[in-house]
Amino acid sequence: MTSKDPLLQPYQLKHLTLKNRIMTTSHEPAYPEDGMPKERYRAYHEARAKAGVALTMTAGSATVSKDSPPVFNNILAYKDEVVPWLKQVTDSCHEHGTAVMIQLTHLGRRTGWAKGDWLPVVSPSHRREASHRAFPKKMEDWDIDRIIRDYADAAERMKAAGMDGIELQAYGHLMDQFWSPLTNTLDGSYGGDLENRMRFSLDVLSAIRKRVGDEFIVGVRYTADEMVAGGISRDEGIDISRRLKDTGQVDFLNVIRGRIDTDPALTDVIPVMGMKNSPHLDFAAAVREATGFPTFHAAKIPDVATARYAIAEGKLDMIGMTRAHMADPHIVKKIIEGREDDIRPCVGATYCLDRIYQAGDAFCIHNAATGRELSMPHDIPKAEKSRKVVIVGAGPGGLEAARVAAERGHEVVVFEAQSDPGGQVRLTAQSPRRHEMISIIDWRMAQCAAHDVEFRFNTWAEAEDILAENPDVVIIATGGLPDTEVLKTGNDLVVSAWDIIAGDVKPTGKVLLFDDAGDHAAMQAAEIIAESGAELEIMTPDRSFAPEVMAMNLVPYMRAMQQKDVTFTVTYRLEDVVREDGRLKARVGSDYLGGEWGELAKERIVDQVVINHGIIPMDEIYFDLKPHSTNLGEVNHDDLIAGRVQQEMNNPQGKFQLFRIGDAVSSRNTHAAIYDALRLVKDL
Ligand SMILES: Cc1cc2nc3c(=O)[nH]c(=O)nc-3n(C[C@H](O)[C@H](O)[C@H](O)COP(=O)(O)O)c2cc1C
Numbered sequence: 001m002t003s004k005d006p007l008l009q010p011y012q013l014k015h016l017t018l019k020n021r022i023m024t025t026s027h028e029p030a031y032p033e034d035g036m037p038k039e040r041y042r043a044y045h046e047a048r049a050k051a052g053v054a055l056t057m058t059a060g061s062a063t064v065s066k067d068s069p070p071v072f073n074n075i076l077a078y079k080d081e082v083v084p085w086l087k088q089v090t091d092s093c094h095e096h097g098t099a100v101m102i103q104l105t106h107l108g109r110r111t112g113w114a115k116g117d118w119l120p121v122v123s124p125s126h127r128r129e130a131s132h133r134a135f136p137k138k139m140e141d142w143d144i145d146r147i148i149r150d151y152a153d154a155a156e157r158m159k160a161a162g163m164d165g166i167e168l169q170a171y172g173h174l175m176d177q178f179w180s181p182l183t184n185t186l187d188g189s190y191g192g193d194l195e196n197r198m199r200f201s202l203d204v205l206s207a208i209r210k211r212v213g214d215e216f217i218v219g220v221r222y223t224a225d226e227m228v229a230g231g232i233s234r235d236e237g238i239d240i241s242r243r244l245k246d247t248g249q250v251d252f253l254n255v256i257r258g259r260i261d262t263d264p265a266l267t268d269v270i271p272v273m274g275m276k277n278s279p280h281l282d283f284a285a286a287v288r289e290a291t292g293f294p295t296f297h298a299a300k301i302p303d304v305a306t307a308r309y310a311i312a313e314g315k316l317d318m319i320g321m322t323r324a325h326m327a328d329p330h331i332v333k334k335i336i337e338g339r340e341d342d343i344r345p346c347v348g349a350t351y352c353l354d355r356i357y358q359a360g361d362a363f364c365i366h367n368a369a370t371g372r373e374l375s376m377p378h379d380i381p382k383a384e385k386s387r388k389v390v391i392v393g394a395g396p397g398g399l400e401a402a403r404v405a406a407e408r409g410h411e412v413v414v415f416e417a418q419s420d421p422g423g424q425v426r427l428t429a430q431s432p433r434r435h436e437m438i439s440i441i442d443w444r445m446a447q448c449a450a451h452d453v454e455f456r457f458n459t460w461a462e463a464e465d466i467l468a469e470n471p472d473v474v475i476i477a478t479g480g481l482p483d484t485e486v487l488k489t490g491n492d493l494v495v496s497a498w499d500i501i502a503g504d505v506k507p508t509g510k511v512l513l514f515d516d517a518g519d520h521a522a523m524q525a526a527e528i529i530a531e532s533g534a535e536l537e538i539m540t541p542d543r544s545f546a547p548e549v550m551a552m553n554l555v556p557y558m559r560a561m562q563q564k565d566v567t568f569t570v571t572y573r574l575e576d577v578v579r580e581d582g583r584l585k586a587r588v589g590s591d592y593l594g595g596e597w598g599e600l601a602k603e604r605i606v607d608q609v610v611i612n613h614g615i616i617p618m619d620e621i622y623f624d625l626k627p628h629s630t631n632l633g634e635v636n637h638d639d640l641i642a643g644r645v646q647q648e649m650n651n652p653q654g655k656f657q658l659f660r661i662g663d664a665v666s667s668r669n670t671h672a673a674i675y676d677a678l679r680l681v682k683d684l
C-alpha cells in the first residue's frame, strides 16, 4: 500500500526523483583521510542511505582552492584524486536509491593561513573573523578570477564522481563575504550595491554551468538574514533569494538564518540542547513563499512530528534531519515500518559538532556506532547462544550494555542502588537546560523493556548477590563519586559540584568554584550558583576555563552567567582552605610560579568552596568479583580496538567473564561509557 505520510512522498527536483522528503544536510564529520573520503566515509553515508534517507548532501565545506585550507578535516575538492574516492561513496549510496550531492566552498577568511600550503587567507575586505582569527588579504582581480575557475573545476570533478548535484555554501564563507556589507569593502564591480556584491556568486554559477551543463543540479545554501546591524537584512535576504532564482542557474535554495562568525552566532544557526526547536522553520517557509522555489532547510528539527508538520503545511520541500541521523541512521526505515517510537533521539548535545573542531572527528554522544560503521554495528545481531548477563549500575554505560546484551538475545539482570536509572545523566538532566539528556536514559529503558531486561532498583549489590545469579558475564558499570580531595588542607570544608547540581547543598554568599576537570559539571554548578544570586568566582589552573565543554556547548552557559555576578580566573590553583571567623580562607597558588608561590600566594575570603575534580570509581565490587572470573577482569586491548570477541582466559577455574566499563574504570564521559559497553557486549 502506498503511504499517505507527507514525509514519505517523493519529490521531483528537475529530472531527479527524491524518494521521500528527508535529507541529511551537509555536515563534515571530519572523517576524510589525507583529505579524501575513503572507506570510513563511504560506510558512514552508506549506513544512512541503506535506511532510506532520500538525499545525502555529503561533505560540508569541501574546499575548492588551495588558499581555503580545511578548518576541520574537510574534503579537498581541488584535487583530481578525489574523484575515484567520491565515486565509491556515490555508487554505494545510489545502490540504495539515495541521491548524493556535495557541498563545495571557498572559506574566504573563515580559515587559517598557518597550515596546508601557507597561503594568505583571502576575503573581500581585511576584516577578521573572530572565530578563525586570520587577518585576511583583501582580494585582487586575479584572486577573483582564479577562485571562479577553481569552483568550476571542482564542480566538474563532482560530476565526474557520479554525483547528482552540488550545493554552494554561502553563509560565513567567501560567497556571502562578498554579499555582506560587513565583509565586503571592495571598490569596482564586485563591491558596493547588492548587484555588485552578488556578482562573484553569479560569475561562479555561470562558470559552473558552462562546465556541468543544464542537467546537473546546482543549489545554494545561504544566509537570507544575517540578523546583525549592517549585515544582510531579512528584506535583502529575500531579494538575494529571488536573484538566485532569477539566474535560471540554481535548482534549489537551502535556507539558513543568521551568521557563524562567532561561537554564539553559530549556535543560533545550529541550536544546541536547551535552545528552541525549529527556530528558523517559519523564516525558511517565508523564503519559499516569496520565491515559489524548491526550498530545503535544517536547524534543530530532531523529531519526526515536526518534520512531518513542516512538509504537510508546505513550509519546505525537503527537510534536513542531520544530527538526528547521526543519532539514528534508521529514521526513515523506522517511519516506514511504523516504529517511530524506536528512533534513538538526538538530544542536541552537539558533542558531534563540537568535536570536529576540538577533537578531530564527530561522534554522537549516545550512538557509539556512528562514524565507526566499519567496526561497530547499528543493528545488533542475535547471538548463537543465549547467556546470562548481570550488570551492576544503570547509568548510560550499564543501560547500553543491557540494551545490547538483550538485543543479542541474552538473559539480562541489572542491579541499581538508586530508585531510578540514569546515574550521572539523571543528575545532569536536573538542570532545565540540559533536560534533553534524560532521553539517553529513557530510550534505553524503553528498549530494555521491549526485550524483557530485569531491573532490581534500590538494591546495593554485593559480590555474593552477583555470584548467586550464576552469571556467564558480569559487567560493572557502577560509575563513581566526586573526588574533592585535592587540597593540602581543608578537604573537609569543601563541597562538590555534584552537591550543588543535585540540590543537596544550597549556594551561600560568596562562592569560589575551583575546577580543574573543565567539564560540564563545573559549568552546570556555576550556572546554578550564579542563578541563586551568589557572588561567584570560577577558578582554574588551566589556560582557559571549561576546555572539555567545548565551543558551542559553552554558549548557553556564558549567556546565563554573563548576566550575573561571576568572574573567571585562569592559571591559578586552589591550594588550601581553612576556617576563619566563621568564613573560609582560601589560599591560591600558581603552577607557573612553581614552589615559589608561597610568598606570592593570593587569598580569598569566601563563604563556600566548591570543587570539580572528576570522580573516583566505585570499584569495590569489581575487585571482590575479580578472583571469581575467568579473565580476572582483563581486557585484550587489540581485540577491543578491532571490535573482536574477548577471549582472555587467565583463570580457568573462574565462573564468568568480568568487565568494568565507563566511570567505574576512570573519570571520563557519557560517550566513553556507552562505547565501552557497545564494543564489549556486541560480541557476547
Ligand atoms: C558534525 C557536523 C558538521 C557540520 N558541517 C557543516 C558544513 O560543513 N557545512 C554546512 O553547511 N553545515 C554543516 N553542519 C550543519 C548541518 O548541515 C545542519 O545545518 C545542522 O546540523 C542543523 O541541522 P540539524 O539540527 O538537523 O542537525 C554540520 C553539522 C554537524 C553536526
Ligand code: SF4
Binding pocket: 323, 324, 326, 327, 345, 346, 347, 348, 349, 350, 351, 352, 353, 363, 364, 365, 366, 367
Ligand atoms: S551528539 Fe548530541 S546533537 Fe550530536 S547527534 Fe548525538 S545526540 Fe544529536
